[in-house]
Amino acid sequence: MIKKIKKLKKIRLHREGTDTLVYGFIVIAAIALLLWRFIDSKVPFWCFTAIMGTVYCIVINFFRCPIRFFPEEDTTGLVVAPADGRVVVIEEVDEDVYFHERRIMVSIFMSLFNVHANWFPVDGKVKTVAHHDGNFHKAWLPKASEENEHADVVITTPEGTDILCRQIAGAVARRIVTYAKQGEDCYIDEHLGFIKFGSRVDVYLPLGTEICIKMGQLTTGNGTIIAKLK
Template sequence: MGKIKRKLKKIRIHREGTKQLLYGGISIMLVALILWFTIPSCKLPFWIFIAIFSIAYGIVLNFYRAPVRYFPGDDTEKIVVAPADGHVVVIEEIEENEYFHDRRLMISIFMSLWNVHANWFPVDGKVKFVKHFNGKFYKAWLPKASDENEHADTMLTTPDGRDVLCRQIAGAVARRIVTYAKEGEECYIDEHLGFIKLGSRVDVFLPIDSEVCVKMGQHTTGDHTVIAKLS
């Protein structure tokens, strides 16, 4: 069954973008019709409008892609996958005093405007809790963004009892974090944890003895790239 599922790869539009794309498409068509019929002597404004807004619509359409993905391996025990498309901007040991009160390994992935912005669960397990925090909107790649920006924290407990924190962070442009994870529910790699609109970042806090499997600046593919292995 797993092999069959992995062959069924396709691209769809994320549900967070369906209304915006529908209303935006209708608005563009209405304005285009107005320009076509109200300025019959000169079609240049119509074609300029079509060229500019077709490109803009294509960018938004690309942003709301939601590829159907399945982890390429059969064994996900102790595997930590990238929760997002993007590139690695932080790999460091930190003192985490909000939840763990000990040292943790933090791996951060920055998502640009051009990346898929769906977020996946990084590990199999159970959702321990979900918390949302209001905050500022610094550029997402800055170190202080992890603590001071608006963010949502989802604590996951693996089947062997290890806690992994996944933090969705709003950026300078992103103003909406969506989290689908619910406290008490089981979660699995291949499932969506949430979605962040526009450029943003996701931090993963792991046990200090985890094995890092990525390098700084490395590009990641959500739900495919193995970023670490739990000991």
């Protein structure tokens, strides 16, 4: 597979946030106008504008969509962080849905202040894409990985290693978007999907994989190397 040419970093707003930002702005502007025109005191107007303006800026920050390109040309064996966030789990678990064997699970939790775009963690071909309905436990809880609503993407690397990347909804997140399509080639640098408002991404790696991050470490999606495959 041929890697595409690297480009400069850019930042834009993600298309998943278009409706939220447009309709949100219209509602805020309409309420502010009503307060300005029909209430004698301007205090409610200024208080509302300050509070909602702050909230709106947080939402804009949430829907940032940085265009990032991994700096290394040779990505053989590398597993790159699929999301911005903090490492909350590094442990061996039994993966009984796809692999039926012990795997190393690395979990990255995304707060409301992180970018919520998700990237492919490895180059390869998409083997499986599946969406599973479920609960909405807090994303950092261990049971969230299996019980929460989630979307699974299994990727086969050029060397033949299967990797599972799982997008997990949280207590606030109610929508998981997955762009991966079964049978298509995928590459580091490309978006795998998006999760709205607080969530988590798990990566299941073969035993013997060299883990390059530690608990509590902050990660940059498509930038931080989290592991090296054998």
